[in-house]
Amino acid sequence: MTSILVSQLAEYSGQSVSLKGWIFNFRSSGGLYFLQFRDGTGFVQAVVEKSGVSEAVWGACEQVTMESSVALSGTVSEHPKKPGVFELRVDGLKIIQRASEYPIAKKEHGPDFLLDHRHLWLRSPRQWAIQRIRDAVITAIYAFYHQRGFIKIDTPIITPNACEGATELFGITYFDEGQAYLSQSGQLYLEAAIMSVGRGFDFGPTFRAEKSKTRRHLTEFWMMDAEAAFVEHEDSMKLQEEMICAIVEHCLMHCQQEFTILERDTTPLKKIKAPFTRLTYTEAIKKLNELGSDIKFGEDLGNDDEGLLTRDSSVPVFVHKWPASIKPFYMKVDPANPDLVLNDDLIGTAGAGELIGGSQREDDYEILKSKIEAEGLQGEEYQWYLDLRKYGSVPHSGFGLGLERTVGWIAGAEHIRETIPFPRLINRFKP
């Protein structure tokens, strides 16, 4: 009898196998037990017939509780009417540990209850499916960059200064060395690294001590930053587009089971193909005004504006070349119009909001220095960053992708708290 995983059932049709895992639901009917079994790789129904098993096995069945861990043996059987759907005809069942009364019942629970029980909530098929999609997105990103000669560069979490001055920071006391902060973005460090390795990507946790309590905000979230020497604004947008297409394609190919569990209609995902719509900020404001928004030139896009811009679009929308006045110091001034910068935001379809923010970086020493000073930042703290423009400066661009927003967009998850294993919100850092 071969010990197998649920994901291998199809290879063992008609054969005698054993499996280990958990019972996530069950019902009995006369002389039958229907056990919903999971082992981390998938789900299968296990059927126990009283007349076909020993008394000991039937007795064990009667002892099963929700989330009990069990070892099963039986014959893999293809569903007579649904090819590709399997069940297990059980001949043996052993309880490994009989679970106490499971706190997450089928009734509706509020988000606080579920978040308090995140260590158990993760087991529900929906949460399982979202974490598997998260892994697929991560996998697609690594493959995409390695195929293009980018290497992974791990930028520091403990940093002396803010990448983007305005946002609030988590501070820590660093021995006798003074105040340090948790990184909001690895971008500046990644820029230093690509002057060595040419092309790099950074993929790690970032932190924002913002008091935003929306369905799109976490205080701790994962960010993928890519940066490349000799890549300019237009080519950077092309790279972003290719990356998004590669991620979506990978998930469509590998996550059918997960999409089914999530009842996610994948038709919209199949339409995510290059080229994406490109609007300059100026065009976007004009279009928004036509659509009834009262946004004015020089203002940031709100959630409603992002929704309006993508409402009739089957592909994400780039909004690029924003006013320099509302964008950070490191973005390169547009040579064609010094009031604008060579940046872009990529807005996802279906209310996903900003998936990517990117820009060509200012590569001129004097311009960058004066912008740092104009923003009231301490030049001394940024001297190492300025050095990159002093010793072989090159045109270069980069961008950051929010992992959780991307997972939420692909999975069709309404709230970002489901997209990370243990979400950190302004009122929560437990369990």
Added chain:
Amino acid sequence: MTSILVSQLAEYSGQSVSLKGWIFNFRSSGGLYFLQFRDGTGFVQAVVEKSGVSEAVWGACEQVTMESSVALSGTVSEHPKKPGVFELRVDGLKIIQRASEYPIAKKEHGPDFLLDHRHLWLRSPRQWAIQRIRDAVITAIYAFYHQRGFIKIDTPIITPNACEGATELFGITYFDEGQAYLSQSGQLYLEAAIMSVGRGFDFGPTFRAEKSKTRRHLTEFWMMDAEAAFVEHEDSMKLQEEMICAIVEHCLMHCQQEFTILERDTTPLKKIKAPFTRLTYTEAIKKLNELGSDIKFGEDLGNDDEGLLTRDSSVPVFVHKWPASIKPFYMKVDPANPDLVLNDDLIGTAGAGELIGGSQREDDYEILKSKIEAEGLQGEEYQWYLDLRKYGSVPHSGFGLGLERTVGWIAGAEHIRETIPFPRLINRFKP
């Protein structure tokens, strides 16, 4: 004329190409300039003959400084005596940005100077090679786990409690929610996740506010934790062994150029093959005493002991089944001897020290609860962790690999500070 990367030179032998990058060194001799060029993918010598180029190009040559960024064009030429070695016969050179006098000259610099200039030091061939090996190790790890059905689980950085009580922690104030800490290990969270996904790995930064100032310590370092349901002590060691072999094999296959730059003799790496030596702690103490160490049963291994145990070994050495008294609460008691736990440390060859620490986890609710209380930890804080033993507990094991120590071991780097892009040491968190 095709724009190519140094890594593509062999495909363009005899052809006219253009390249963009940096000059990391140069010398002139009569009517010749020898420019050492790099573009992030590799290094090549570019030769400029005064008689073969325009006055403008020769003039640009004379302006080149160390680390100036340039665009080159010319013909790819294979070295007449060294097949596979290429150079570029330059016909065009344009300086993109002429570098100021580069602070890292060829003379020896002390570690503090180099760390102050880490943003530039990263460009040296040695540092470039180490970062590429780091990327190769990361790539090998992702491939290894995905091939075996593990998915990536990102555990939280901001956590309420210590995974291992004794070590010091970096604290942060978390809004109005009280004191939080930077994670020392994702293990406990990963254990919760695998009760959903079966097999998971976590790969992210971890933090220790230890005042250790050795060549092996960083305050911020990257850790890969793997955890699997239904995997017990012996199989866990087998998995660790397979992983180390897979990493070494991947680097040998993909990092020849890097090993050459580092002057790393790869003969010892080629001998890293399963099975590794397995010593119980009891056997290890006996062996150490025979070799002259005065270590006593019940004591932790020191650096010297680790060195002695691996001195004559061409493969890493497992030391397993340690005294429970010196190991953390979550390790499973050895059923054959309640004074021991089912854990293992894997010690690298050539003075690398502990590469991996792992164990089967205690899966019995009552034993775990009493061990938590015995260590004086607050049971309440660990209730979610205890829950995992209440709702379908299963035998499971896991282990953690220190990325920087592994990179140092493979690259042959003496000091761990070279193995991470921006090292954090007790007296340094800049740049």
